[in-house]
Amino acid sequence: MITNEVEVEPFALTDEEQKFIDENGYVGPFTLYEPEEMEQIWNKTRRQVFDRSHAIYEIDMHSGPNNIANYDRHLDIPFLAQHVARPEIVNKLKGILGPDILCWRTEFFPKYGGDEGTDWHQADNFAMASGKPQIIWPETGFGGTVTVWTAFTEASEKTACLRFQPGTHRKMFYDEMKKMTYNPDLVNTKIKGGVLSGFFGYDYTELLVDPNVRPDDSKAVTIPMKAGQYVIFWSTLAHASLPNTAESNVLRLGFASRYVPPYVKIYPDTTVIEEYGASLSLHKYGAVLVAGEDKYGYNPQLKTTTRGHPFVTA
Numbered sequence: 033m034i035t036n037e038v039e040v041e042p043f044a045l046t047d048e049e050q051k052f053i054d055e056n057g058y059v060g061p062f063t064l065y066e067p068e069e070m071e072q073i074w075n076k077t078r079r080q081v082f083d084r085s086h087a088i089y090e091i092d093m094h095s096g097p098n099n100i101a102n103y104d105r106h107l108d109i110p111f112l113a114q115h116v117a118r119p120e121i122v123n124k125l126k127g128i129l130g131p132d133i134l135c136w137r138t139e140f141f142p143k144y145g146g147d148e149g150t151d152w153h154q155a156d157n158f159a160m161a162s163g164k165p166q167i168i169w170p171e172t173g174f175g176g177t178v179t180v181w182t183a184f185t186e187a188s189e190k191t192a193c194l195r196f197q198p199g200t201h202r203k204m205f206y207d208e209m210k211k212m213t214y215n216p217d218l219v220n221t222k223i224k225g226g227v228l229s230g231f232f233g234y235d236y237t238e239l240l241v242d243p244n245v246r247p248d249d250s251k252a253v254t255i256p257m258k259a260g261q262y263v264i265f266w267s268t269l270a271h272a273s274l275p276n277t278a279e280s281n282v283l284r285l286g287f288a289s290r291y292v293p294p295y296v297k298i299y300p301d302t303t304v305i306e307e308y309g310a311s312l313s314l315h316k317y318g319a320v321l322v323a324g325e326d327k328y329g330y331n332p333q334l335k336t337t338t339r340g341h342p343f344v345t346a
Contacts, residue, residue, distance in 0.1 A: 043120045045127040053128060057201030058255075058265035064120050064182065065260030073111060074184050074259075074285070080109045081140075086338040088316035100310050104317065106138045106289065107334060110341040116289045117322040117344045121180050124264060125323070128178055129293050132324030134331065136167065136177070136298045141273075141286040143192040148219065149275040151236035152197070152247045155267040159208040162306040168297045176201070176268035177290040183257040184285040190277050191284040194255040194263065197247045197270035205246060205270060206239040213238065214309055234308060247272075294326040321345055 045059065053059040065073065084091070084101075086108035091101045106112035115121075116135045125133055156176045157165035169175035187193040216233045240246055247270040254274065255263055265271065267290070276284050292298070298319055299305070305312040318334030320343045326333065336342050 041123045041126070043123040045124050049124075050127050053264065053266075056196075056198040057269035058196050058198070058263060059124075060263035061183075061255065061257045061261040062120070062124075062263075063258070063261050064118065067186070067259040070184060070260035077109060077111045080111075081105060088338060089312045100305065100307055100312060102140055103305070103312070104138055105140070106135070106320070106337075107316075107318070108338040110337060110339060112138065112287070113320075113337045113341050113343055115182070115287075116180075116320065121262065121264075121289075122323050125178060125180075125291055128264070129291060130324075132294050132326065133291050133322050134294050134296075134298070134319040134326070134333075135289055135291050135322050136296075136319045136331070137290045139288045139290075141181075141288060143273070143276040143284045145191075145276050145278040145280040145282040147192065147276045148230050149192060150273040151231050152195075152270050152272045153231075153236040153239070154200070154204055154206045154270050155208065156204055157208055158267075160307045163209055163211075164302055164306060165208075166299055166305070167292060168300055169292075170295060170297070174204075174268075175292075175296065176266050177292050178264060179267050180262050180264050180289045180291070182262040182287045182289070183259055184287050185283055186259050187255075187257045187284050187286065189254055189256055189274060191282060192273045192276040193257060193284075194286075195252045195272045195274060196255060196265065197251055198253060200247060201266040201269040204268065205241060206236065207241050208239060210239045212236070212308075232308070291322070294321070294324075294330065295328050296330075298331045 049059050088104060088107050089101045106116045116138060122133060156174055158167055159165050167177060181194065212234045214233050218230050218235060219233050299314055303314050305314060318332045321333055322345060
């Protein structure tokens, strides 16, 4: 018997989910780990985060006010290496980016009790006020990255959950090539849209294309997540977070993994990451192919972590 049915890959986006992210710029949350499982995993993994003997970036205490040296710890920590390539994540990304996918960066986003929320912002080329685009989409020049933001701890409205402006992913309100000024006196001091918000001494409103046109707080949606859940969104979607109003010892920790197709050029014409006044050498860096194949060869790639753990292509 011959049928015309097409086999659906496990964990792929449904038609409804695909339509939702196309229209709104995000989809989820989805559950990957149960809260108790996530707690056990993080209790083990955080010890490896403190061990920087295999980290690919060296800490320069004189490079600037922000420590970005914990970027890309999936390149040395086995659990994070496995996490970024999980089929539950990657097979959903195929419906957004196509069959060939690189993970080009990961970042931790901690907020302790009392920390301000993060300003509304968008990221297209990730120049981040350095004047150097970190990713470039050929021809269009506009594209951003697909971010998978996983809650390693609970992210509630009390503990700094994410906020999105649905449908804003196709137009940039912010110009990343502009300059932002670091001012430590701004930390935990400015109320914007009724919310205590900023970004570690920087003010994203300095990047607005038009200072009088900014994302509308009245259209914002909040995205509470339990530990072990993740949400997928375009980095060009206007996004922010609420403050962490819990007690000072309550940590909200997010882990963001960022993905692009292999034809996107990563860190073009540079040997360093420059962000927020800090600089990191890229001499040990490599993107990770998490799905399909790379037919272009634009970007250096790693096949194993610096601890010898292999990356797995879905």
